[in-house]
Amino acid sequence: MHFSFWEKTGFALLMAAWVVWGSNQIGNMLVHADELSEDAYKIEVAESGGGAAASAEQAPEESAMDLLASATTDRGEKVFKKCAGCHTIEKGGADKVGPHLWGVMGRALGGVSGFAYSDALAAKGGEWTFEDMDAFLKSPRDFVPGTKMTFAGLKKASDRAAVLLYLRENHDNPPPLP
Numbered sequence: 001m002h003f004s005f006w007e008k009t010g011f012a013l014l015m016a017a018w019v020v021w022g023s024n025q026i027g028n029m030l031v032h033a034d035e036l037s038e039d040a041y042k043i044e045v046a047e048s049g050g051g052a053a054a055s056a057e058q059a060p061e062e063s064a065m066d067l068l069a070s071a072t073t074d075r076g077e078k079v080f081k082k083c084a085g086c087h088t089i090e091k092g093g094a095d096k097v098g099p100h101l102w103g104v105m106g107r108a109l110g111g112v113s114g115f116a117y118s119d120a121l122a123a124k125g126g127e128w129t130f131e132d133m134d135a136f137l138k139s140p141r142d143f144v145p146g147t148k149m150t151f152a153g154l155k156k157a158s159d160r161a162a163v164l165l166y167l168r169e170n171h172d173n174p175p176p177l178p
């Protein structure tokens with residue numbers, strides 16, 4: 001049997017179309033199968049993820065709250081040197097890059113009138129509790145996304161506990177410890 005050039009070309013095109021269509025179908029089947037196996041896999045991940053969360057619960061990150069009893073104001077004063085470039089702590093102290101911190105515990109968030117707070121902190125609302133201050137000092141940007149306090153945070157819970165105590169004592173009426 002002899003085919004002309006055009007017959008061969010037409011045949012080749014048909015073959016090509018069939019291969020494309022066929023592989024598309026096979027591809028669909030494969031993708032479908034993939035989706036199924038992916039779902040099964042995801043469930044496994046969720047389960048082991050839950051396990052990881054559970055083990056994280058067994059070893060919770062240290063909270064400054066638990067360390068307040070063993071913290072000292074002396075240590076707090078030393079740690080506060082990291083803050084003093086931007087904040088005054090003494091009574092009647094001026095606002096610097098950050099607002100003055102005399103009496104900040106129990107004060108409204110963003111509560112110094114005349115200080116140009118970020119919109120984020122101004123809008124947050126509430127009063128400075130020990131828990132919130134702990135969270136803020138650990139990571140200002142996590143506690144108040146958009147804050148203009150460009151301080152990375154105090155990673156050590158013992159440092160935060162000491163500063164919390166120090167902030168509390170620099171106050172007209174130190175609020176009760178939690």
Ligand code: HEC
Nearest residue numbers: 082083086097098099109110111117118121147148149151
């Ligand atoms: C680089 C300068 C800088 C450093 C360092 C810094 N702060 Fe701030 N802080 C700011 C600024 C600016 C704001 C205002 C944030 C805003 O408006 O979002 C602020 C806000 C605060 C507030 C909220 C006050 C209020 O009136 O609501 C507290 C509390 C605070 N800082 C404590 C600290 C402590 C404690 C440290 C040290 C561990 C520290 N800051 C280090 C600049 C700084």
